[in-house]
Amino acid sequence: MRVLVVTAVAAEAAAVTGAGADTAPGPVLPGGYALTRTPAYDVLVGGVGPAAAAAATATALAVADAAGEPYGLVVSAGIGGGFPPHAPVGSVVVSDSVVAADLGAETPDGYLPVDALGFGRTVHPSPAGLSALLAEALGAVHAPVLTVSTVTGSAARAAELTARHPRAAAEAMEGFGVAEAAAAHGLPVVEIRAVSNAVGPRDRAAWRIGDAMAALRQAFHQLVPVLQEQP
Numbered sequence: 001m002r003v004l005v006v007t008a009v010a011a012e013a014a015a016v017t018g019a020g021a022d023t024a025p026g027p028v029l030p031g032g033y034a035l036t037r038t039p040a041y042d043v044l045v046g047g048v049g050p051a052a053a054a055a056a057t058a059t060a061l062a063v064a065d066a067a068g069e070p071y072g073l074v075v076s077a078g079i080g081g082g083f084p085p086h087a088p089v090g091s092v093v094v095s096d097s098v099v100a101a102d103l104g105a106e107t108p109d110g111y112l113p114v115d116a117l118g119f120g121r122t123v124h125p126s127p128a129g130l131s132a133l134l135a136e137a138l139g140a141v142h143a144p145v146l147t148v149s150t151v152t153g154s155a156a157r158a159a160e161l162t163a164r165h166p167r168a169a170a171e172a173m174e175g176f177g178v179a180e181a182a183a184a185h186g187l188p189v190v191e192i193r194a195v196s197n198a199v200g201p202r203d204r205a206a207w208r209i210g211d212a213m214a215a216l217r218q219a220f221h222q223l224v225p226v227l228q229e230q231p
């Protein structure tokens with residue numbers, strides 16, 4: 001099965017590709033997106049935020065389809081914020097669902113997700129068996145991962161998200177965009193996040209980006225044989 005891994009930035013892609021031997025630069029895709037090939041998966045740098053991630057992922061999937069080499073699985077990967085106590089800094093989260101957490105409308109009675117307004121969707125379930133297998137292989141938290149367009153920076157916002165999504169273990173900015181593109185191509189999606197910071201009041205001094213990149217690299221090192229075994 002061909003696997004497409006989508007990261008936001010080049011440093012995350014380097015952590016993911018660094019885990020696999022024999023990396024080779026792939027074609028530069030329309031739009032200028034950089035693709036790197038490894039024996040186990042291709043890695044795409046798609047940009048920050050759900051819209052950039054959706055555009056890049058859709059491009060890579062369309063190019064692969066046109067070449068007659070379609071992907072079978074899409075993975076959104078990178079660093080992210082962890083919801084205490086589920087996902088401490090340095091831990092890894094594998095999605096059981098990818099959730100758009102701020103796609104909707106604010107009303108006097110509270111937030112309404114876009115599907116409650118009669119449009120689209122806000123949840124992409126990850127394939128249950130595969131995502132559980134990946135989480136088990138990594139010793140990772142297996143839980144919903146939220147996609148936000150604005151990084152949470154206050155206790156009040158963190159509490160609001162936790163109230164709406166009590167099982168959520170992580171938030172990041174790209175997963176739902178990747179998932180929308182994957183779904184348009186009929187493909188399953190899994191999100192994998194290494195936790196660099198706690199979701200809550202902004203505290204730049206507490207970010208552990210190096211530790212999270214190391215955890216991301218180690219996670220994909222462990223995933224290579226698991227992904228290569230998939231039919």
Ligand SMILES: O=C(O)c1cccc(C(=O)CC[C@H]2O[C@@H](n3cnc4c(=O)[nH]cnc43)[C@H](O)[C@@H]2O)c1
Pocket residue numbers: 008009048049078079080081082148150151152153171172173174196197198199202203
């Ligand atoms: O300025 C801040 O307070 C701040 C806090 C955390 C992350 C950022 C970023 O600009 C990074 C965005 C980038 O990294 C992913 N990411 C990492 N941590 C989080 C988070 O807590 N919430 C959402 N996204 C996060 C994200 O997927 C982006 O690719 C700034």
